[in-house]
Amino acid sequence: MNKLLVKGNTLKDVSDPKLAKSHKQGVTINYVQPAKDNVWGKYYFNQYHRNYSLFAKLEHYYKKTTSLLNECRKLQINDKTNDRFIPDELRNQLEFYSMFYIVFTKLAFEYLTIELLNALNNTERLKQKSIPKVSWENLDLIERLKILLHNLKLDENIPEFLIDIFKRRDIVEHPSETRLWNCDENGWKNVHLSWVLSGEIVGSFDKIVKFVNPIYKSFEKYINNNQIPGTLTGLKRGLRSNGPIKKWKMSI
Structure with a gap:
């Protein structure tokens, strides 16, 4: 099975301390998100790109699915x-x-699309203040993927199999009578489990990895080539960050 180039939190981006570097010996700049429980008090956690963890979990579910499918194939x-x-x-x-x-x-x-597109947009806005902030969530997923590929200068199309999986997600999340019980010769694959048993799911994760890895690679290259000189907390040290760099007082 092909492996994702990036897992966990290893990729560096504009929400990562790599952009800010160390501004004083022994000091690490972290981007944090606050929360508050009225009983237990305040919390902070480091920001991270969720898509990495989601793809890792995706791999786990795929391996489990194909393992169970193989058990079905071995039945007498x-x-x-x-x-x-x-x-x-x-x-x-x-x-x-x-x-x-x-x-x-x-x-x-x-x-993936929201996090990377926001990172690219934030970096360009730091380089040129006239560039507007873009609300990517107003676009559907397919459009965001197309823009991400274009912005990373990747000459790739969105694979048909991926669009098909997005459609399968609609079948899973929006059940209907014909999506739960369908014995029609041309309709039985509308039942999710029947489609899985058809074997068409096998190999899909490898295709996802093949599509995603160039995106990660190009994104990391972009960030490495676009570190922004500027100021931090009013002092001219190293690189300018594009988000919160310290814990802040919170009135929530």
């Missing part, structure tokens, strides 16, 4: 009916893990 064939009967427990696990895989695929790309 009924000599009289020439088919395999799937036990309820195995059926349930395959249904749920494959659902998670489909849903997390769409979710990972939703976060």
Whole structure:
């Protein structure tokens, strides 16, 4: 199986201390998000790109799905009916893990596009103040993906299989009678689990990795080539950050 170039929080971007560097020996600049519980008090956590964790979880769900599918394929064939009967427990696990895989695929790309496009836009705005802030969430996912590929100068089209998976997510999240029980010769694949058992899901994660890795690689190259000189907290030290760099007082 192909591996994602980036997992966890290893990729550096404009929301990462790499942009700010160390501004005094022993000091690390972190971007933080506040929260407050009226009983337990205040919290802070470091900002990060969620899409990395989502793609890692996506890989887990894919491996689990294909493992369960292989268990179904190993079931004994009924000599009289020439088919395999799937036990309820195995059926349930395959249904749920494959659902998670489909849903997390769409979710990972939703976060990927918003997080990377915002990072690119913020960097360009630091370089040239006349560039406006863009609200990417007003565009649908396909449009955001197209813009991201264009902005990263990647001469790639969105793979058809990925668009198909996004459509499968709609089947999973919006059940109907014909999406739950459909024995029609031309409609049985509208039932999610029936589609999974068709085997068309196999190999899809490798295709996702092949599509996503060039995006990560180009994005990292862009950030490395566009570190912004400027000021930090009023002092001319190193690089200017584009977000909160200290904990701040919170009135929430």
